[in-house]
Amino acid sequence: xxxxxxxxxxxxxxxxxxxxxxxxxxxxxxxxxxxxxxxxxxxxxxxxxxxxxxxxxxxxxxxxxxxxxxxxxxxxxxxxxxxxxxxxxxxxxxxxxxxxxxxxxxxxxxxxxxxxxxxxxxxxxxxxxxxxxxxxxxxxxxxxxxxxxxxxxxxxxxxxxxxxxxxxxxxxxxxxxxxxxxxxxxxxxxxxxxxxxxxxxxxxxxxxxxxxxxxxxxxxxxxxxxxxxxxxxxxxxxxxxxxxxxxxxxxxxxxxxxxxxxxxxxxxxxxxxxxxxxxxxxxxxxxxxxxxxxxxxxxxxxxxxxxxxxxxxxxxxxxxxxxxxxxxxxxxxxxxxxxxxxxxxxxxxxxxxxxxxxxxxxxxxxxxxxxxxxxxxxxxxxxxxxxxxxxxxxxxxxxxxxxxxxxxxxxxxxxxxxxxxxxxxxxxx
Amino acid sequence: xxxxxxxxxxxxxxxxxxxxxxxxxxxxxxxxxxxxxxxxxxxxxxxxxxxxxxxxxxxxxxxxxxxxxxxxxxxxxxxxxxxxxxxxxxxxxxxxxxxxxxxxxxxxxxxxxxxxxxxxxxxxxxxxxxxxxxxxxxxxxxxxxxxxxxxxxxxxxxxxxxxxxxxxxxxxxxxxxxx
Numbered sequence: 001x002x003x004x005x006x007x008x009x010x011x012x013x014x015x016x017x018x019x020x021x022x023x024x025x026x027x028x029x030x031x032x033x034x035x036x037x038x039x040x041x042x043x044x045x046x047x048x049x050x051x052x053x054x055x056x057x058x059x060x061x062x063x064x065x066x067x068x069x070x071x072x073x074x075x076x077x078x079x080x081x082x083x084x085x086x087x088x089x090x091x092x093x094x095x096x097x098x099x100x101x102x103x104x105x106x107x108x109x110x111x112x113x114x115x116x117x118x119x120x121x122x123x124x125x126x127x128x129x130x131x132x133x134x135x136x137x138x139x140x141x142x143x144x145x146x147x148x149x150x151x152x153x154x155x156x157x158x159x160x161x162x163x164x165x166x167x168x169x170x171x172x173x174x175x176x177x178x179x180x181x182x183x184x185x186x187x188x189x190x191x192x193x194x195x196x197x198x199x200x201x202x203x204x205x206x207x208x209x210x211x212x213x214x215x216x217x218x219x220x221x222x223x224x225x226x227x228x229x230x231x232x233x234x235x236x237x238x239x240x241x242x243x244x245x246x247x248x249x250x251x252x253x254x255x256x257x258x259x260x261x262x263x264x265x266x267x268x269x270x271x272x273x274x275x276x277x278x279x280x281x282x283x284x285x286x287x288x289x290x291x292x293x294x295x296x297x298x299x300x301x302x303x304x305x306x307x308x309x310x311x312x313x314x315x316x317x318x319x320x321x322x323x324x325x326x327x328x329x330x331x332x333x334x335x336x337x338x339x340x341x342x343x344x345x346x347x348x349x350x351x352x353x354x355x356x357x358x359x360x361x362x363x364x365x366x367x368x369x370x371x372x373x374x375x376x377x378x379x380x381x382x383x384x385x386x387x388x389x390x391x392x393x394x395x396x397x398x399x400x401x402x403x404x405x406x407x408x409x410x411x412x413x414x415x416x417x418x419x420x421x422x423x424x425x426x427x428x429x
Numbered sequence: 430x431x432x433x434x435x436x437x438x439x440x441x442x443x444x445x446x447x448x449x450x451x452x453x454x455x456x457x458x459x460x461x462x463x464x465x466x467x468x469x470x471x472x473x474x475x476x477x478x479x480x481x482x483x484x485x486x487x488x489x490x491x492x493x494x495x496x497x498x499x500x501x502x503x504x505x506x507x508x509x510x511x512x513x514x515x516x517x518x519x520x521x522x523x524x525x526x527x528x529x530x531x532x533x534x535x536x537x538x539x540x541x542x543x544x545x546x547x548x549x550x551x552x553x554x555x556x557x558x559x560x561x562x563x564x565x566x567x568x569x570x571x572x573x574x575x576x577x578x579x580x581x582x583x584x585x586x587x588x589x590x591x592x593x594x595x596x597x598x599x600x601x602x603x604x605x606x607x608x
Contacts, residue, residue: 004580082472094536094575125470132483132520133532133576135443135589142438149437168470169441173479173518174573190471190478190504192517208472251538251579258580293537323579325537339540343574349517 003101005256007275011237011245014221015261018105024140026147029108035153037224041116042161044227046077049120053223055231057243061098062088062179062216063292063321065242065309068223074203075121076211083123084212086188086202087114087220089130089141090172090179093292094343096323098247099217101259103130103137106221107144111167113220115153116227118165121213125166129184132171145169176347180395181214183349194349195395218247238264242308246322250276253283253328262307268315269303272326283328287411291320293340294400296407297327317407332427333415337404338366344401355398358389362405369416372423379409379416434459439466440480442487443589444520445530449490455499460488464503474504482515491522519573527562527569529607531555532586535572538579543597547583548572550600568604 003018017023023032041049054069075083087110091099103110110128118126128145130138145167148154156164175193177183182196185207206212222244226234235243242264248271251257255277262271272278272288279285287297290307295318305315312319327336345359362385365378386402393399409416418426433442440463456464467480481504485496497511504511515521522530533548548570552558555568562569576584581593585603592603 091577092575095538095579097577097579100577130441131577132444132518133573133586135445135586136591138441138443142432142435142441145437146432146435149435154437166470167437169438170480171441171483172520173483174520175518187479188476189473190475190514192514208476249579251582252541325541325579327541331541336537336541339535340537343536 003105004258005260007260009266009270009275010261011263012261013225013245014102014106014109014218014247015259018101018259020105023106024144026108026144026151029106034108035112037228038112038115038153039159041119041227042159042163046120046122049116049227052231053120053226056226056234057231057241058219058222058226058234059242059309060216061218061222061246061322063093063294065319068215068219071203071215072117072121072213074201075213077122079122081210082125083121084207084210085114085118085121085123085126086181086184086207086212086214087126087128087217088179088181088184088214089128089134089217090184091134091217091321092131092176092179093294093321093323094340095249095251095289095325096292096321097249097251098259098322100134100137102217102221102247103134103141107141108148109221109224110141110217111144111148111153113223114167115158115165116223117213117215117220119163123213124164125168127188127207128167128169129178129188130169130171131178132173138169138171142169175349176343177349177395177397180397183395184214185212192349194351197394239306239308239310241310246307246319248307248322248324250324250326252324252326253279253285253330254326255280264308265306265311268305268307268312271307271324272303276326279326279328283330286327286329286331286333288327289317289323289325289404291318292323293325293343294396294403295320296403297411299411329428332370332425333408333412334366334370334419334425337408338363338370340404341366341401344397348397348401352393352398354389354392355401358385358398359401361385362401366405369419372419374416374420376420378420379413382406383409434462434466436466436469439463440470440477440483442483444483444486445526445588446487446490447528447588449526449528451489451491451493451525453488455485455488455496456503460484475506478504478506478511478514479518482511482521486521491525525562528567529569529587531568531570532573532576533570534574534576534578534582534584534586536575536579538575539582539584542582544583546597547585547595547600550597551604554601554604
C-alpha cells in the first residue's frame with residue numbers, strides 16, 4: 001500500500017511498505033527481509049560495496065543528482081583521521097515530503113542504508129541530521145535507532161563482523177539552509193548553518209574538519225536494495241543516465257496529492273494527470289513546479305517529458321528534490337511567487353550580499369505588484385535583480401530565490417501585467 | 430531505561446511542551462544524565478550546542494539570556510556565541526511563548542490550499558496577533574514554513590503534536606481539544 005494513495009503504474013521499491021504499521025518496528029521489518037543487505041555487505045570488501053553502488057548509477061536524491069558511488073569513492077581509505085557519514089534528513093525544500101514518509105514508515109530501511117554506506121566509506125560514526133520540525137518523525141526514528149542498537153545492528157562488532165558503528169540522531173532547529181550540505185555540517189558542529197565555500201569539499205574536510213560524506217535519506221534508503229539485488233537489477237528501471245526509481249512528493253491543486261514512486265523514465269504528464277488525478281473537478285492546471293520551489297515552473301504544455309534528470313532538464317526545469325507543486329487556474333501566480341520568495345528572504349543566511357539584499361527586494365517588489373501598486377518597469381527590474389543573484393554566492397539559495405520569479409515572468413507575464421495595468425488578477429476564484 | 434536516555438538519541442527530543450517552567454533548574458537529575466550522554470556523541474563540546482539548547486527549551490519553555498549564559502558556561506563557549514547561534518534558528522524561542530505554541534504552515538503547498546484562512550481563524554479565536562502571546566498566556570500563534578507534509582494541507586503543529594489536513598472550520602474544535 002502506498003501512502004496516502006497508491007497506483008498500479010508505480011514501481012514501488014522504497015515505498016513498498018508505506019502505510020503498513022507493522023513494517024515500522026524491527027521485528028516486522030526483519031520479517032519483510034530487513035537487514036539482509038547489511039549481512040551481505042559486511043561479507044563484501046568495502047570497495048566492492050562502493051563499486052556496486054557506482055555500477056547501479058544511483059544518483060543523489062537530495063536535488064543535485066550527483067552519483068552516489070562516486071561521492072563515496074572520494075573518501076580517504078587510509079584511516080589516518082576518522083571518516084564521518086551525515087545523513088541529510090533536513091528535507092526543507094518547500095513541496096518536498098518524501099524523506100518524511102521514508103522515515104515515518106520504514107525507518108529501518110534508512111538505518112540499514114546508513115550502516116552499509118558507513119561501512120563502505122570506513123566511517124565509525126554516522127549522524128542523522130533531521131529537521132527539528134519533524135517532531136513525530138523524530139520519535140519514530142529514535143525508537144528505530146534504539147532497536148537497532150538493541151539487536152546489534154549498531155554498536156561494537158555489528159553482526160559479529162568486527163565492524164563498529166555509532167549512529168547519533170541530531171535534530172536541527174529550524175533553518176532551511178541547514179539542508180545545504182555544508183550548512184548542515186556547520187549546524188552539526190554547533191554553529192550557525194551558514195554554507196561554507198567549496199573547495200574543500202566535505203570528502204576532504206567535512207564534519208569537525210574530517211572527511212565526510214553527506215547523503216540524502218532517499219539515496220541511502222535505496223542502497224540496501226542495490227546491494228542485495230545488484231546493479232543490473234536496479235537498472236531495470238529508468239534511463240541510462242537516471243537509473244532506478246524515485247519518490248515524487250506531489251502537492252498543491254491535485255485530486256490525489258501524496259508520494260508516488262515511479263521509474264525514472266515515467267512520463268511527467270502521466271504522473272500529474274493519471275497518478276495524481278489532475279486538478280480538482282472543474283479546474284484546469286496553470287503550471288507545475290516539478291522539483292521543489294527552487295526549480296523553474298513548467299506550463300501544462302511542457303509536461304510531456306520523462307521524469308529523469310535529463311528529461312526534465314530538456315523540458316526546461318529540473319528534477320530537484322522531486323517535490324511537485326501543481327497550481328490550477330485559481331492560483332494567483334504573483335501571490336504564489338511572492339510566497340516562495342518571502343520564504344527565501346526569511347531563510348537567507350545573510351552571508352552573501354546578492355542573496356541577503358536581493359531576496360528582500362524581490363519580495364518587496366512582488367508585494368507591491370500583488371497589491372496593484374506595481375509599475376511596468378518592475379518587470380525588467382525583477383529580472384535584473386534575479387540576474388544579479390544567480391551564480392554570485394556561496395550556495396545556491398540565491399539562485400533558487402530568483403528562479404520562480406524569472407520563470408514565472410517568462411511564462412505568465414500576463415498575470416503580472418494584469419496586476420500592474422488593471423490592478424486585477426487573472427486567477428479564477 | 431526510557432528511550433530518551435539512550436546516548437544515540439538523548440539530544441534529539443522534541444523541545445516544545447505544554448508544561449513550561451521558566452524557573453526550573455537546568456540539567457539536574459535525568460537531564461544531567463542526558464547532558465552527559467550528549468557530550469559523548471561529538472568530538473567537541475561546541476557540537477553539543479543545538480541538542481543542549483533544545484533540552485534547555487524542553488525544560489524551561491524558552492531560551493532566556495540566563496539560560497544562554499548557563500549553557501555557554503557548561504560548553505566552554507561565550508554567551509555572545511550562544512546567542513549568535515540560538516538566534517539563527519527559528520525553533521529556539523528567545524521570548525516566552527504561550528502554553529500552546531501553535532505553528533501554522535504557510536509554505537507554498539499549504540498556501541495554495543488555504544493556509545491563510547486557517548492562520549486567520551486561529552488569530553481570531555485566540556484574540557492574538559502573529560507572534561504575540563494571548564493575554565491569558567495560553568496561546569502563541571506563529572506562521573512557519575514549511576512543515577514538510579505538503580500533501581496534507583494545512584499542516585499545524587501545536588507544541589510537539591502535528592495536525593494534518595486542518596481547514597479553517599476545524600480550528601475551533603482543535604483549540605477545544607487542547608484544553
